[in-house]
Amino acid sequence: MLKEKLKKSLFVALWFAVLTFPIMVIRVNTIEKTVVWRWGNLFMVLIGSYVISFIWNYAIERRERGEKTSIAFIENIKLKTRTISQNVKIRKGGLAALLLIVVLFPFLTSFYQMSIMNTALMYVMLGLGLNIVIGLGGILHLGYIAFFLVGSYSYALLNQHFGLNFWLALPIGGLLACILGILIAVPVLRLRGDYLAIVTLAFGEITRIVAENWSSLTGGPSGIRSIPRPKLPGIDLSLIDTAKLVYFIMVVLAALTIFITLRLKDSRIGRALIAMREDEIACRSMGINTTKMKVIAFALGSVFAGVAGVVFAANTTFINPASFTIWESIIVLCIVVLGGMGSIPGVVFAALVLKLLPEYLRAFTDYRMLVFGAVLIVMMIFKPGGLIPEKMKHYSFTDADAAAMKEEDE
Amino acid sequence: MGVLEVKDLTMDFGGLRAVDHVSLEVNDGEIVALIGPNGAGKTTFFNCVTGVYNPTEGQVQITAPGKASEEIQGTQPHKVTEKGLARTFQNIRLFQNMTVLENVMIGRHSRLKSGIAGAVFRGKKTRAEEQQVLFDSYEILKKIGLTRWVNEQAKNLPYGEQRRLEIARALATEPFLLLLDEPAAGMNPQETHSLVDLILRLREMEKISVLLIEHDMSLVMSLSEKIYVMDYGKQIAVGTPAEVKKDPIVIKAYLGEDIDA
Numbered sequence: 162m163l164k165e166k167l168k169k170s171l172f173v174a175l176w177f178a179v180l181t182f183p184i185m186v187i188r189v190n191t192i193e194k195t196v197v198w199r200w201g202n203l204f205m206v207l208i209g210s211y212v213i214s215f216i217w218n219y220a221i222e223r224r225e226r227g228e229k230t231s232i233a234f235i236e237n238i239k240l241k242t243r244t245i246s247q248n249v250k251i252r253k254g255g256l257a258a259l260l261l262i263v264v265l266f267p268f269l270t271s272f273y274q275m276s277i278m279n280t281a282l283m284y285v286m287l288g289l290g291l292n293i294v295i296g297l298g299g300i301l302h303l304g305y306i307a308f309f310l311v312g313s314y315s316y317a318l319l320n321q322h323f324g325l326n327f328w329l330a331l332p333i334g335g336l337l338a339c340i341l342g343i344l345i346a347v348p349v350l351r352l353r354g355d356y357l358a359i360v361t362l363a364f365g366e367i368t369r370i371v372a373e374n375w376s377s378l379t380g381g382p383s384g385i386r387s388i389p390r391p392k393l394p395g396i397d398l399s400l401i402d403t404a405k406l407v408y409f410i411m412v413v414l415a416a417l418t419i420f421i422t423l424r425l426k427d428s429r430i431g432r433a434l435i436a437m438r439e440d441e442i443a444c445r446s447m448g449i450n451t452t453k454m455k456v457i458a459f460a461l462g463s464v465f466a467g468v469a470g471v472v473f474a475a476n477t478t479f480i481n482p483a484s485f486t487i488w489e490s491i492i493v494l495c496i497v498v499l500g501g502m503g504s505i506p507g508v509v510f511a512a513l514v515l516k517l518l519p520e521y522l523r524a525f526t527d528y529r530m531l532v533f534g535a536v537l538i539v540m541m542i543f544k545p546g547g548l549i550p551e552k553m554k555h556y557s558f559t560d561a562d563a564a565a566m567k568e569e570d571e
Numbered sequence: 572m573g574v575l576e577v578k579d580l581t582m583d584f585g586g587l588r589a590v591d592h593v594s595l596e597v598n599d600g601e602i603v604a605l606i607g608p609n610g611a612g613k614t615t616f617f618n619c620v621t622g623v624y625n626p627t628e629g630q631v632q633i634t635a636p637g638k639a640s641e642e643i644q645g646t647q648p649h650k651v652t653e654k655g656l657a658r659t660f661q662n663i664r665l666f667q668n669m670t671v672l673e674n675v676m677i678g679r680h681s682r683l684k685s686g687i688a689g690a691v692f693r694g695k696k697t698r699a700e701e702q703q704v705l706f707d708s709y710e711i712l713k714k715i716g717l718t719r720w721v722n723e724q725a726k727n728l729p730y731g732e733q734r735r736l737e738i739a740r741a742l743a744t745e746p747f748l749l750l751l752d753e754p755a756a757g758m759n760p761q762e763t764h765s766l767v768d769l770i771l772r773l774r775e776m777e778k779i780s781v782l783l784i785e786h787d788m789s790l791v792m793s794l795s796e797k798i799y800v801m802d803y804g805k806q807i808a809v810g811t812p813a814e815v816k817k818d819p820i821v822i823k824a825y826l827g828e829d830i831d832a
Contacts, residue, residue: 429686430687433677435666435669440666446623448681449681553724556721558718
C-alpha cells in the first residue's frame, strides 16, 4: 500500500521534472550565446514535487475515506473557543476589546498601514454587497465592480461640475449605483447559470469601456484628477488626519454594511433569497416572486458598491477606468467564495485576508498569484464551504404551545 | 361546485402535443388521482395548472372557498400559489442547505408582508410577524410529525421524511387544493401507509382537496374518490377506482396491446 503510494509520487515527481525542465533547468543567454544547465533546480523540483505529491495523496485519501483532517490539538482548540465564545461575559469583553483596537488602530500605526486598511475595508463592503447577490441570491455576477465604478465616477463628476461635497455624494453615489443595478437586473432576469455569468461579465466590461471612451464626460483613459478628500466643516485637516477620517468613515460604513446584511439574512427577504439560491423552480412554486427577489438582490448589492466607490474616489483623489477592470470583480468574487457563500463573518475575514496579506507579503510579490491560485484550489477541494462556512440559524422550542425562542447561532 | 375545473387543456412543445384536450374536475374536499403510464403527460398537466407552463389552449378555473371563480391559466407560479394551489415535485425539490424549519418558513412567504425596511429596522410589527411565522411553521411540523428534525438540514433527512417535508412546505402556503406529484415514489410500504394516513388526516383537518399523480396503485385505489387516466397526452378514462380498474382501455394502456389481437 505504502509502496504503491511512494511509487505514484515518484511518477508525479518525474513528470513535474520533465514539465518544468525547460524553464527551471535550461537558461539560454542569447547575447553571449551560452546555455547554462542548472541541474540543482532539477533536483529541487524532484524533491519538492515528490513530498508535495505524497502529502496531497494522503490528504485526498483521508478525505475520501470521510475522515475529517482533524488533529486532536486543533479539535481541542475549536472546542475551547466554542465554550469560551458562548460565555456572554467573555463575548462582551471580546467585543469591547475589538472595538478598542478598531478605534485605536489609526493612532498606533503608520500612514501606510492605515491606507491599506482603508482599502481592505472597502473590499469588506464590496464583498458583503456581492455576498447578497451571489452568496444569498445565488446569482453569479461577474461585473460587480461596475457599480463601484459608478459610485466613484458619480462623486468625481458631480463634484467637478456641481461642486457636490463628499457627504452628499455618499448617498447619491449609492443611489445611482442602485438605479443601475435595477436597470441591469431587468435584462438578466430571464437568464440562468452560465448565460447569466457571461451577460454580467459583459456588462462590467461595457461600463468600463464607456468610461474609457466617453472622453468628453469622463476624461477617458486619463481619468479625473484632484478629487477633493473628505472634509469636516470648519476644520483644516492634514493629510494624515484625512486618512484617519477616511478610516473612521470606512469603519462606520463597513459596520453598517455588516449590520444590514446580518439583519437582512435573518428576515423574510433574506430567507427568500437563500431559497432562490437553493432551488429557483421550487422557490417560485412556494409563492416567491423570483423576479422581484432578483431585482432586490441586485439593487441592494449595488448600493454598497456605489457607496464604497464614493469613498474610494475621495481617498485616492484620482480615478481612471484602469482601476475597475474585470480583475477587480474576480477579486471580490474570490472574497465571497473563499470566505464562504452566504457567510457574513467568512466574507469579512476573507476580504481582510485577501487585501491585507498581499501587502504584507510584498517580498514574495513574484509568487503572489501562484500562491493565491494554489490556496484557492486547495480550499475548494478540502473546504468547499469556505473559510467560515455559512451556518443556518437554529431555533429551540421550549414547549409545544410556548412561543418560539430564538437562539443566536452565528 | 368544483374547486378546480380544467377544460380542454392542451400543451404543445413545438410539434409535440404533450397534453391533448384534457378536462378534469376536483370537487371540494375530494381526493382525485391522475394516473397513466410514464410519459403520458401527467406532470406536464400539473405544470400547466400551477403556472410553470402557459398552456397552448384551454381553461383552468379555480374556485377558492368563499370566493368567486377565476381563470388562472398562464398566471405566474408564485401568483398561483398565492391564490391557494400548492404543489410538491416528482423529484424532491427541497431547499437542501436550509433547515427543516426554514423550509416550512419559506412556504409562509406569500402570506407575510415585511420587506427590506422591516428587515433592517426590525420594528415591532416585523418581530411579531417573525414570531408568528416560527410558531405557525412549528405547528405545521407538529402536524406532519417532523418536529424532531427542526434544525436539521433538509438534505440530511431520510428519503421518506423529505417527501413529508415537501408536503409540510406546501401546506404552509395555506392552500385549498394540494397537488402532489408522485408523493409515494421511492417509499417503502410502511412509509406509503403512513402517507395515506397523513393525506386523509390533512383533508379532514385542513379542509383541503387533493389532486395527486401516482404510480403506486394500492395508494391510488385506497385514497382517491375519482381517477382520471391519461395516455399519450389524451384522457382515456375517468371514474371511481372500481370502474377504472375494470376498464379494458386502461388495462390495455398499462399492459400493452396484444399483437395477435
